[in-house]
Amino acid sequence: MSLFSKLSRRVLFREPQEYQSLFESGSQEDQQQAPAGDRRQFKRKKAETERLADLINQDVPLPTDLQEIKQTLGKLFRSPENNDVVIRQFIIGMEPPLQALMVFYDGLADKSTQNMAILQPLMFFPSLRPDPGKKLVDSLMDRVAESLLPGNEVVTVRNYQELADNVMNGLTVVVVDGQDRALAVETRAWEHRGISTPQVEAVIRGPQEAFTEQIRANITLVRKYLRRTSLVSKFVKVGEMSQAQCAIMYLDDIANPQLVEEVLRRLQSLKADFIHESGILEQMVQDTDTPLSPQALSTERPDRVAANLIEGRVAILVDGNPWVLIVPTTFFSLMQAAEDAYIRWPGGTFARVVRYVGLAVAMLLPAFYVAAVTYHQDFIPTDLLLAMTGAREAVPFPTILEILMMELAFELIREAGIRIPGTVGTTLGIVGALILGQAAVAANIVSPILIVVVAVTALGSFAIPNYELSVSVRMLRFVYLLLAVFLGLFGIVAGLFVHAALLVQMRSFGVPFLAPLTPMTASSPDYLWRGPVWQQERRPDYLDPLRSRRQPRISRGWTRHKRKGGGGDGGGK
Amino acid sequence: MAVGSRHNRARKTVLLVLVGLMVLATLPLGGCWDYREPDEVSWIMAVGVDRGRENDLRISFQIAVPLAAGGGGESTAFVTAMDVPSLPAALEVMNSFVSREGDLSHTKAIIFSRELAEEDISGTIMLLNRFRQFRPTTALLISQEKAEEVLRQAEPVLEIQPGKYWELITSGWRYTEFIPVGTFRLADQEIRTAGAAGLVPLIGLEQEEPGPPHPDLRPKGQDVAGQLPRRGGVAVELFGSAVIREGRMVGTLNGDETGIVKLVRNVNYRTFKNLPDPNEQGRIIIIQARSRQAPRIEVDRRGNGPSQIRADVFLEADIVGKEGFTAWSHPERIPQLERLLAQSYNEDARVTVRRAQELGADVFTFGWEAKKQFLTWREWEEYRWADQFPNADIEISFDVRIRRVGLTSEDIPLRRF
Structure with a gap:
């Protein structure tokens, strides 16, 4: 801290020219004292690195001397060691000719745009459309910007930080000798993946577009759904070493301003090396570090983001990442899937109920099995009990050991399955699971019904739509297993009690995690059951949106017309 | 300030870990006393109660052989009998010659012999009423012959294991008028209530000698268990009912009479x-x-x-x-x-x-x-x-x-x- 402030003070009180000498002397020193001890070299390198960091962090203005800029930029971009960066000097064909410099990253900037929009006009046609009204020197940069560079976005750059930012974002910066500012021309064209179908949140009915790694494209995908002038996408730089380009999106006329403010506050306060992924960002902004459940909804579906924005939530997008965070998130949104709303409501409700059953099975079935088999045998139908007992006759291990072995084997298959190369992965996973289970039964290591239990548990965990929640549940089932083996059903119930208590006290951006169930708040029939679309009249009350009503009580006008005509009973009364 | 909060956080972490360990440590205190693998238990499918020779009662257990139910094996159950003062005593005595702990929670039927029932069975019924393992939905039957003999003869033909046999045969009251509803709970209730007599299914063994000839039309429910004109199948038959009054069997009703009741x-x-x-x-x-x-x-x-x-x-x-x-x-x-x-x-x-x-x-x-x-x-x-x-x-x-x-x-x- 103290070292940092001392350094920055030293930097602030120096003239730009002094930097040049500072670096020059440094480099001379380097050359002279190269054979000195490793430690000294390390220290020198460290000091130089910090000087360069200050150059960016401290708003150092650009000097007017082109050669000085060129040298400093060379240091800054580690040229010529770094082969990506191109610092090209050329002459603007004016009268008199002017020295100029072009800086860009090879690969981030598009070469043909550069040729068409920078080099050709500056080198060949600088005399076009002279501007006699202004003095040459004063208006030189304006003239270059206004009439010579046909790029669609030309930004004036005044210090090293802006220059470096623009270059790193794929723009081409043109520096002209004798000027205290430079021009950044839009030439962005880096490689990226095209928009594809959702991999994880696939649906049968509904849009088949998923986010990509391009934040701009992602924002556009959302904007396509919400054609409203009030849809705001606000860019925030997050992190320190490598700043991640993040954006928050919200509907200005719906989202609670305090919520937006809170999201911004949390994002802007982050100080970390490397937040390039929304999962990392999620861990930095979540309310509590509980392993029970994620507190932000991550989705790769633009339609889902749009639906959540219109409810009054805020989306956080991170550049370079197809997963978008939606906050605040409650438990019930984690258990929803996009398709619930796209198919007619009985089907959507049924799918949701099945999913909740899956959740219960994934979390509790192994524990319940152990409790029933070892403590509460009177639960089990006699036929099944005797069959199980018979099958266990040759098994030497206690039930808990059997189930732990099989659960661990399953976790192994799942973990290994991720790493097995794609073409053989699925086959090997199935073969591994089937053969392992079959062989374990044949070798009398486990009883056959246990394979059923483990398999159903695994299916249940895959039915959970949110990956993070499914990971949590997979871990929690071992806790419940432990409780069951020590205390039977009593242990499971005690565990559920504590679990529920912990969930109730969780918050996601200040919103209770189990809302609208507890605390009970007003909501459309869309959290446990999925009600008909025409009943979705209110936005969730726990979000306290600026507009709470989504649609009038009679959203289907035709039902009313019918009543006017005299027939039918309509829906209005 | 910064140092202080870091210190606090460390303390908090230590505290959390300690509390966690303490909570975990309470788990084994439960001791798993009731932890019991199903293959450490002998599941008793039916209980017979007779007058004993060397003690007050002769209790017989029909115990399922689970290996047979799981597939393979000839016998699906065996019957063991002992002279003891009470039913729970039998569970205890049984452990000296049956390798697994006896358990009544899957018992489907309890059979009293007529001989015993005509004296008094209220004691055993009162006792079972409080016995936690014993389910009130268990069928209560009274047999014309020795209960032990009935258990030995009850070798199911259709079912793999005898528990299912007892369960199905005693729910015959749903299809036929000749068998009364015979759960332990109901019998217990009727026996205890002033102003009503209990009706308990009567069970018997297939008659060895055919009854007297009667070639003309005869109502079908004029018999009681043990006299049915039939051949083949499981030797055990349920027909008619025993009437229990004040904890004692006072007589029988034949099939038709049972139907009217x-x-x-x-x-x-x-x-x-x-x-x-x-x-x-x-x-x-x-x-x-x-x-x-x-x-x-x-x-x-x-x-x-x-x-x-x-x-x-x-x-x-x-x-x-x-x-x-x-x-x-x-x-x-x-x-x-x-x-x-x-x-x-x-x-x-x-x-x-x-x-x-x-x-x-x-x-x-x-x-x-x-x-x-x-x-x-x-x-x-x-x-x-x-x-x-x-x-x-x-x-x-x-x-x-x-x-x-x-x-x-x-x-x-x-x-x-």
């Missing part, structure tokens, strides 16, 4: 009646009847004298089949058939009432209705229903309606050449 108690789902065809000698009409609405029972108490009891039973009947050629399905003949049916049922009911009054056992549970006539419990007790019942004036009348006659309205008679 079930109709009055409204627990009969379906009954077939073989009605002699009045127009054609030696031919019968077969009627299927079921309860149309709950019976109406009225008890008129005259002071402290015998009561007058009137029960109306409402049946709905279908013509299942007929041997004769009379077109009974003609609308004008149906009232006649209804009258005939009601008469037949009334006659059966008269026989049953006479039998019940002979036994002095209110098997119809009229007492529960009579109880409502008294303002205090003391008055009711002083009335001494059990003593008054044999002298009561009881009339059970049936009201039968035939609503459907089937798809055949008229038969073409067989031509005889």
Whole structure:
């Protein structure tokens, strides 16, 4: 801290020219004292690195001397060691000719745009459309910007930080000798993946577009759904070493301003090396570090983001990442899937109920099995009990050991399955699971019904739509297993009690995690059951949106017309 | 400040870990005392209770052999018997010669021998009532022979394991009128309640010698278990009921009588009646009847004298089949058939009432209705229903309606050449 402030003070009180000498002397020193001890070299390198960091962090203005800029930029971009960066000097064909410099990253900037929009006009046609009204020197940069560079976005750059930012974002910066500012021309064209179908949140009915790694494209995908002038996408730089380009999106006329403010506050306060992924960002902004459940909804579906924005939530997008965070998130949104709303409501409700059953099975079935088999045998139908007992006759291990072995084997298959190369992965996973289970039964290591239990548990965990929640549940089932083996059903119930208590006290951006169930708040029939679309009249009350009503009580006008005509009973009364 | 908060956080972490460890440490305190693998237990499927030779009781257990149920193996159960003072004692004694701890939680039937039941079985019933392992839904049966012998003979043919056999055979009351509802809970309730007698399914072994010949038409439910004219299948048979009064078996009801009692108690789902065809000698009409609405029972108490009891039973009947050629399905003949049916049922009911009054056992549970006539419990007790019942004036009348006659309205008679 103290070292940092001392350094920055030293930097602030120096003239730009002094930097040049500072670096020059440094480099001379380097050359002279190269054979000195490793430690000294390390220290020198460290000091130089910090000087360069200050150059960016401290708003150092650009000097007017082109050669000085060129040298400093060379240091800054580690040229010529770094082969990506191109610092090209050329002459603007004016009268008199002017020295100029072009800086860009090879690969981030598009070469043909550069040729068409920078080099050709500056080198060949600088005399076009002279501007006699202004003095040459004063208006030189304006003239270059206004009439010579046909790029669609030309930004004036005044210090090293802006220059470096623009270059790193794929723009081409043109520096002209004798000027205290430079021009950044839009030439962005880096490689990226095209928009594809959702991999994880696939649906049968509904849009088949998923986010990509391009934040701009992602924002556009959302904007396509919400054609409203009030849809705001606000860019925030997050992190320190490598700043991640993040954006928050919200509907200005719906989202609670305090919520937006809170999201911004949390994002802007982050100080970390490397937040390039929304999962990392999620861990930095979540309310509590509980392993029970994620507190932000991550989705790769633009339609889902749009639906959540219109409810009054805020989306956080991170550049370079197809997963978008939606906050605040409650438990019930984690258990929803996009398709619930796209198919007619009985089907959507049924799918949701099945999913909740899956959740219960994934979390509790192994524990319940152990409790029933070892403590509460009177639960089990006699036929099944005797069959199980018979099958266990040759098994030497206690039930808990059997189930732990099989659960661990399953976790192994799942973990290994991720790493097995794609073409053989699925086959090997199935073969591994089937053969392992079959062989374990044949070798009398486990009883056959246990394979059923483990398999159903695994299916249940895959039915959970949110990956993070499914990971949590997979871990929690071992806790419940432990409780069951020590205390039977009593242990499971005690565990559920504590679990529920912990969930109730969780918050996601200040919103209770189990809302609208507890605390009970007003909501459309869309959290446990999925009600008909025409009943979705209110936005969730726990979000306290600026507009709470989504649609009038009679959203289907035709039902009313019918009543006017005299027939039918309509829906209005 | 910064240092302080870091210190606090470290302390908090240590505290959390400690609390976590303490919570975890409480888990083994449970001790897993009740942890018990299912293959460490011998599952008792049925219990027999007889008069003992070397002790008060002779308890026999039918224990399932799980390996057989799991597939393979010949025997699916074995029976072991011991002379002990009580049933729980048997569970304990059993451990000295059966390798696994006995458990009654899957027991399907408890069988008392008639010999013991005629003395007193209230002690064992009272005892089981509090015994946690024992389920109140277990069937309670009384056997004509030694219960141990019944267990030995009960080798299921259709089922793999005997538990299922007991479960299914004792729920026969759902399809036939000859078997009363026989759960332990119900028997226990009836035995304890003043003013009603219990009805318990009677179980017997297939008769070795055929009964006396009787070539003419005979009502089908005139027998009790152990006398059924049948051959083959499992040697064990359930038929008729034992009447229990004040914890003691006082007599039996045959199949038909049991059927009438079930109709009055409204627990009969379906009954077939073989009605002699009045127009054609030696031919019968077969009627299927079921309860149309709950019976109406009225008890008129005259002071402290015998009561007058009137029960109306409402049946709905279908013509299942007929041997004769009379077109009974003609609308004008149906009232006649209804009258005939009601008469037949009334006659059966008269026989049953006479039998019940002979036994002095209110098997119809009229007492529960009579109880409502008294303002205090003391008055009711002083009335001494059990003593008054044999002298009561009881009339059970049936009201039968035939609503459907089937798809055949008229038969073409067989031509005889």
